[in-house]
Amino acid sequence: AVGCDVLAVPTGTDGIEAIREKTFDLVITDLRLPGTDGLSVLRTAKGKESQTEVLVITAHGSVDTAVEAMKLGAFDYITKPFQMDELLLIVERVGSMIMLRRENQDLKHQLEEKFCFNGILGANSQMRAVLEKIKLVAETDSTVLIVGESGTGKELVANALHQNSARKGYPLIKVSCAALPESLLEAELFGHEKGAFTGALRQRRGRFEMANRGTLFLDEIGEISPVVQVKLLRVLQERTFERVGSNEPIETDVRLVCATQKDLRKEVAQGRFREDLFYRLNVVPIVVPPLRQRQEDIMVIAEHVLETCSLKLNKHLRGFSQQARELLLRYSYPGNVRELENMVERAVALGRDQAAVQPPDLCGFQSCPYLGGVQQESCGFCSEGLTGGKKKKDATLTALAAARESFEKDYIVSVLERVDGSRTTASRILGLSRKALWEKCKRYGIPSAHGDGGGGD
Numbered sequence: 117a118v119g120c121d122v123l124a125v126p127t128g129t130d131g132i133e134a135i136r137e138k139t140f141d142l143v144i145t146d147l148r149l150p151g152t153d154g155l156s157v158l159r160t161a162k163g164k165e166s167q168t169e170v171l172v173i174t175a176h177g178s179v180d181t182a183v184e185a186m187k188l189g190a191f192d193y194i195t196k197p198f199q200m201d202e203l204l205l206i207v208e209r210v211g212s213m214i215m216l217r218r219e220n221q222d223l224k225h226q227l228e229e230k231f232c233f234n235g236i237l238g239a240n241s242q243m244r245a246v247l248e249k250i251k252l253v254a255e256t257d258s259t260v261l262i263v264g265e266s267g268t269g270k271e272l273v274a275n276a277l278h279q280n281s282a283r284k285g286y287p288l289i290k291v292s293c294a295a296l297p298e299s300l301l302e303a304e305l306f307g308h309e310k311g312a313f314t315g316a317l318r319q320r321r322g323r324f325e326m327a328n329r330g331t332l333f334l335d336e337i338g339e340i341s342p343v344v345q346v347k348l349l350r351v352l353q354e355r356t357f358e359r360v361g362s363n364e365p366i367e368t369d370v371r372l373v374c375a376t377q378k379d380l381r382k383e384v385a386q387g388r389f390r391e392d393l394f395y396r397l398n399v400v401p402i403v404v405p406p407l408r409q410r411q412e413d414i415m416v417i418a419e420h421v422l423e424t425c426s427l428k429l430n431k432h433l434r435g436f437s438q439q440a441r442e443l444l445l446r447y448s449y450p451g452n453v454r455e456l457e458n459m460v461e462r463a464v465a466l467g468r469d470q471a472a473v474q475p476p477d478l479c480g481f482q483s484c485p486y487l488g489g490v491q492q493e494s495c496g497f498c499s500e501g502l503t504g505g506k507k508k509k510d511a512t513l514t515a516l517a518a519a520r521e522s523f524e525k526d527y528i529v530s531v532l533e534r535v536d537g538s539r540t541t542a543s544r545i546l547g548l549s550r551k552a553l554w555e556k557c558k559r560y561g562i563p564s565a566h567g568d569g570g571g572g573d
């Protein structure tokens with residue numbers, strides 16, 4: 117009557133067998149069955165990763181078992197004797213919930229696609245602008261200077277620039293300028309002839325040659341010495357260079373992308389960085405904001421990392437607890453996205469399977485202040501959050517939460533339309549109390565329809 121495919125089985129044992137073989141949206145079971153009991157059927161149906169809902173039928177007066185069934189994850193219970201209509205209402209409620217859940221999952225994936233560009237997640241408007249800029253300048257050969265604190269995603273930006281350019285079929289070569297002393301960096305970048313210096317046993321090509329027709333990414337460009345600055349300036353001006361120990365100019369066709377955590381203008385003002393080189397590098401500046409300035413990205417990234425790490429570790433965590441969310445949103449992330457990533461990875465390792473991530477899973481401290489433990493100097497995460505941190509509280513709406521709300525509103529409106537505005541019927545279908553529905557309507561500004569007393573409770 118309600119458009120479901122139904123499989124009926126005579127005993128509990130048959131039920132368990134069927135559940136193991138096939139996937140069901142809903143299992144309806146009595147608690148007392150021939151074969152095995154209803155609780156075993158329930159346990160099987162709610163096993164690992166299952167999205168199956170269970171409706172339990174109980175005898176009049178067996179409240180204890182009904183409570184136990186609810187604890188084991190039953191969707192609802194119904195007491196014998198019951199009217200067929202009652203049963204159908206619950207089935208319809210399960211149907212609506214499953215639909216909502218699926219739509220919610222789809223929505224989440226759509227959002228992720230929408231907010232993801234070459235592995236860079238960004239829902240925040242500043243990040244959206246950064247991503248738009250990447251798309252625009254990737255196709256050009258302009259030199260790009262990426263500026264941002266540690267862990268903000270500068271390397272991801274460099275990758276995206278290369279991947280979206282016509283040079284993507286050629287190499288993207290990366291050099292960390294801070295990792296090498298001056299003389300070695302010079303040889304690394306420009307190559308050297310055999311015998312150019314002690315230890316130069318054979319001729320070697322430099323990174324500029326390797327990156328020919330591709331992209332050269334110079335990380336921590338603020339660290340290069342005056343000598344290397346001069347050489348770099350020359351390549352940028354003349355598009356030629358010489359290997360160390362040679363006078364023969366080599367031509368190069370390289371797109372240069374540099375990154376720095378430093379304020380290069382300040383370095384210029386203090387005489388540590390050549391002004392002419394700065395202007396050559398700063399043709400297109402891309403500033404990646406710190407994570408604390410892009411609250412909307414926190415949960416988007418956290419949920420993404422939770423999902424990928426869970427898959428890797430084959431663990432099934434049920435999202436973040438309310439408190440974990442609040443702390444995540446309040447924390448200031450001196451290590452930016454890298455710190456958030458590490459934190460969530462740790463939570464997946466420490467968190468209990470099938471449970472929501474709790475604050476101590478994130479900070480990793482047994483005696484974290486959240487658990488009432490001794491305040492640990494180094495557990496900045498929970499203590500910062502608990503003392504109010506940036507005093508942002510839960511007022512911040514993540515992009516995902518905003519999308520969910522907009523979806524919820526549309527869904528309530530569509531259910532109300534289907535039942536001709538009857539809030540009593542709608543609340544039953546939605547599985548909400550009339551009061552809860554009334555509050556949601558008020559919050560979303562959904563007007564009350566005819567009949568049904570206008571929706572006031």
Ligand SMILES: Nc1ncnc2c1ncn2[C@@H]1O[C@H](COP(=O)(O)OP(=O)(O)OP(=O)(O)O)[C@@H](O)[C@H]1O
Nearest residue numbers: 235236237238265266267268269270271272453454
């Ligand atoms: N917007 C983002 N979405 C998803 N992951 C991100 C984002 N930004 C950074 N990450 C991840 O955070 C980590 C740090 O990023 P990345 O190495 O690009 O930062 P960085 O700015 O180069 O840091 P550093 O200055 O310390 O070198 C990486 O694992 C990266 O994948």
Ligand SMILES: [Mg+2]
Nearest residue numbers: 267270271335
């Ligand atoms: Mg980096």
